[in-house]
């Protein structure tokens with residue numbers, strides 16, 4: 636009998652570094668600015684995205700230095716899986732952590748690196764502006780209040 640693929644038979648903490656890295660489908664939805672309700676700890680995703688996102692490739696333009704350049708940029712680690720509820724509902728790490736299957740558009744499932752972008756499930760289909768297009772925190776809050784929230788984490 637053929638062995639099931641690693642994402643179906645392994646827990647996140649059991650994956651090799653390469654397997655862990657390959658789980659990221661590159662949607663960049665986690666690069667959207669988020670707002671957290673201090674009382675309920677609910678996370679809401681806004682239409683404002685990080686200025687380091689490349690809007691053509693949907694990739695980070697400064698990946699190696701990202702956490703230095705953008706302190707709020709979170710590096711996902713296996714030891715933090717219990718906190719993955721804040722990730723976008725479609726994020727592969729969250730899906731696996733919650734025992735859900737990967738969607739058909741995920742490159743690991745489709746075997747096609749371009750399938751995620753083609754599916755329309757990336758940040759390119761939902762963001763409105765980059766954060767460096769807004770001068771002050773007050774304007775950012777104003778924009779978010781007017782534009783609304785895209786989805787809950």
Ligand code: SF4
Nearest residue numbers: 659660662663665726
């Ligand atoms: S939301 Fe998840 S799958 Fe998408 S880019 Fe971020 S870590 Fe990768």
Ligand code: SF4
Nearest residue numbers: 666685688695701708
């Ligand atoms: S620094 Fe790069 S990976 Fe981090 S939020 Fe910005 S675009 Fe995304």
